[in-house]
Amino acid sequence: MAKFKYKQIVDEIIRGIEAGIYSEAIGCNKLESVRCYARDKGVGISTVSQAYHELERQGWIHSVPKRGYFVVKKRMVSPPDYGARINRVHAQLDLANAVQYSFNDPDILPLSCTAPCTVIDQELVLNRLHKQVIKHRPYKLLMQDPIEGLKELRHEICRHLLRSGQVFAKERVLVTNGRQEGLLLALTAAKAIGKTVAVESPVSFFFQAILKQFNADVIEVPMQVSYKSELALLSKAYQEQPFDTYLVNPNFADPTGRVLSVEEKKSLINWAEDHDVTLIEYDRGELYFGASRPVTIASLVAETSSCSVISIGDFYDTISPAISLGYLLCINTFDQCQFAKQILSEEPSIALQYMVANLLSSGEYHTLTGKLRAQMNINYQKTKRLLDERIDDSVYMSEPTGGPCIWFKLPEGRSAEALWSLVIQQKLSIAPGAMFSFTSNYDSYFRITFALPWNEKMESGVNHLAEIINEFITK
Numbered sequence: 001m002a003k004f005k006y007k008q009i010v011d012e013i014i015r016g017i018e019a020g021i022y023s024e025a026i027g028c029n030k031l032e033s034v035r036c037y038a039r040d041k042g043v044g045i046s047t048v049s050q051a052y053h054e055l056e057r058q059g060w061i062h063s064v065p066k067r068g069y070f071v072v073k074k075r076m077v078s079p080p081d082y083g084a085r086i087n088r089v090h091a092q093l094d095l096a097n098a099v100q101y102s103f104n105d106p107d108i109l110p111l112s113c114t115a116p117c118t119v120i121d122q123e124l125v126l127n128r129l130h131k132q133v134i135k136h137r138p139y140k141l142l143m144q145d146p147i148e149g150l151k152e153l154r155h156e157i158c159r160h161l162l163r164s165g166q167v168f169a170k171e172r173v174l175v176t177n178g179r180q181e182g183l184l185l186a187l188t189a190a191k192a193i194g195k196t197v198a199v200e201s202p203v204s205f206f207f208q209a210i211l212k213q214f215n216a217d218v219i220e221v222p223m224q225v226s227y228k229s230e231l232a233l234l235s236k237a238y239q240e241q242p243f244d245t246y247l248v249n250p251n252f253a254d255p256t257g258r259v260l261s262v263e264e265k266k267s268l269i270n271w272a273e274d275h276d277v278t279l280i281e282y283d284r285g286e287l288y289f290g291a292s293r294p295v296t297i298a299s300l301v302a303e304t305s306s307c308s309v310i311s312i313g314d315f316y317d318t319i320s321p322a323i324s325l326g327y328l329l330c331i332n333t334f335d336q337c338q339f340a341k342q343i344l345s346e347e348p349s350i351a352l353q354y355m356v357a358n359l360l361s362s363g364e365y366h367t368l369t370g371k372l373r374a375q376m377n378i379n380y381q382k383t384k385r386l387l388d389e390r391i392d393d394s395v396y397m398s399e400p401t402g403g404p405c406i407w408f409k410l411p412e413g414r415s416a417e418a419l420w421s422l423v424i425q426q427k428l429s430i431a432p433g434a435m436f437s438f439t440s441n442y443d444s445y446f447r448i449t450f451a452l453p454w455n456e457k458m459e460s461g462v463n464h465l466a467e468i469i470n471e472f473i474t475k
Contacts, residue, residue: 005043007291009051010058017060022071031061031069057374058290059381059399073388079258080396080409080445082201082222084233108424109452109461112431114254116287116317116404116451119375122368126320129355147342149175149327150353156360157313157327163366164285164292166299168329174337177348178324179282179314183210186310186328188344189336190278192245198237198277199247200230202436202445204254206282207247211438218438219243223256227264231271238275245278251285251294252403255436255447259401265297273307278333282312286369288402289377298329308332315356317404318369325352376404376451383450383462390466392473404451409444411473416446419472426468428461 013031016022022029031052032040038048052069055061061069148154154170161168176182183206187193193214199207201220211218219237224230234246248268250260260268272279285294298311310333314326325348330337359365383406387397396409410416416432423430433445448465452458 006047006051006054009037009041009043009048010054013051013055014060017071029071029073030067031071033068057377059377059384062381062385072384079223079225079256081225082441084222084224084229108427108429109457110429111448111452111461111465112429114317114404114449114451115321116376116449117320117372118453119379119451120368120372121453122320125359125364125368126322126355129358130351132358133351133354147347148338149173149348150350150357152361153353153357154327156357160360160365161296161299164295166295168299172330172334174328174330174334174341175348175353176314176326176328176341177345178326179206179312179316180210181345182312182314182326182328183207183280183282185337185340185344186280186312187214187245188340189310189330189333190245190280190308192278192280195245196241196243197245197247198234198243200249200253202253202255202433202442203438204247204249204282205431205435206254207249208436208438211247220438220441223253223258227260227267231267234271235275238277243277245280246272247280247282248297249282249284250297251283252287252400252405254284254403255405255431255433255445256407257398257400257403257405259294260297262295262300265295265300269297269301269305269307269309272309273305278308278310280310280312284317284403286318287373287376287404289373289380290401294402296329298331301331306332310337318365318372319356319359323352323356325349325356373402375454379450379452379454380406382454382459383448386459386462387466390463391469394473395469404449405447406450408446408448410446410469412444414473415443417443419446419469422472423465423468426464428465428468430465 022031031037034045034048034052038045052061056063059072062072063069151170153175154173157173158168158170176185187210196217196219197211198219198221199211201222203220219241221230221234221237224233250265252259268279279297281297283296285296288294296311298309301307301309309331311329312326313329315323316326328337359368380400391397394411398407400406410419416430417434420430420432431447433442433447434440436442
């Protein structure tokens, strides 16, 4: 299908920016005016205006009143080098407890936590849905609930995923009480409880919190700039200590924000099939800023493949932290996951299942998540602009294309845990990099979220954080 003309212009300008044609370093970071670009390319002014607005929305350019459009200054864009040392550790509870308390302290701005759904207030929508569902007497129907979850909800989840080209039959969908239960069921189904598992590093805090509870032997495989190199490192880890399960966060990884391409996801599937390793993925693909949702690993497994994949999805990020409801996409693993659910978990709330099913079937969920992503992107652009203007260029700052976080690296010799001690005294909280490893790795890294309600407190907090960082690195 041919692209709209404005999208062709967007792609062309992005290629130019990436190629260095528009660069502040060479004094050429200003785009042609809308009128001049339209004249030169022989297209309508409205088409160019639409393209510029889309580039601004995606964070590639920004407008300056009465001056024009300028390319947004890019910091160090090369991904950090996380090293190539494979760590095998015995997981145990440690640093995270020092950070967690800030989530519940109303006087602290919790830039350390992630709850992206809070950027817009959805209480009225949820109250209305709850009232609608109560009329159907959901609690009377409790005994009729199938172990795999309501048929209507599973069907609507499949219909929603189809919007992004992902084809699943409802017979592969298992409804859960949220992402934590989903991971527990996935680990149980993969027979990974108490055994050695591998996980990409930096480690998703969501993965880490569960693994620590079970004192699992964990092999951390550091992310690499080249995914081919990462798979080679994964093979090396497997040769040194075989494992049956690999945990991965392919879309907007916590904390780095990395997104694996379709080709990289397929290469991981091939690797897992060759080594008979079950893949457990946590999918945050709904939190994209661009034009298309990154797909799950589960959606890319061929019908003839023997690869086992369990994809964890939930509505915590998109609807409300109060919605304890999620789902598993089970590829060659449904029977094992269903059995694990039958013996380990209570049935998800019928009322919640009907509420979310109605939200999906009406199309309101699609509208709601669109507003959520738009507001998150606005928050990101505001946060980035404030930090770009204030933080020294020696600090690495990631440039995510979705998700709720920015990942930072301080200059060598500077400890993020020491920085945390300073910011917490100022009623701010960050997430030190050591929280995302089972060892002392990533001490110079930290993460913040921009996915909180944007208000004067948030703006002031980001500004103050920048001041503290600058003072910290110049001491």
